[in-house]
Amino acid sequence: MSADDEARRAEQERRRRAALLLGDLLPDTTRDERDDDTSSPPRTKGGTPAPSRRDDELMRDVPPHHGG
Template identity: 55%
Template sequence: MTSSAPDRAERERRRRAAERLGDLMPSTTSDETDEGWGERGTTSRDDEYLRDVPPHHG
């Protein structure tokens, strides 16, 4: 089965674009990690209370 000229041209265009732009999407997004979700290894109850203080008590 042979490829038509437009198919080859499109593949070449995509190859050049990928070569210039690189991988634009990270393999793992920030939504897929625990980073930033407040998971801490060791927390005390005092730390939890201090984080939950209302702004007007700051």
């Protein structure tokens, strides 16, 4: 077995173990990349995505020293 094969197998094993530990961290597409109307966020009059209720909730939970 060559050094390249060993390195490739070690990398595959590292990725397999990381996937077992961490799971699927990132989706294949983000909400703003999707074309379907049901997952698209509401838009403001300027055409930018309107903040979601979850965004509002997270912004309320920001500590005072991090607020803007």
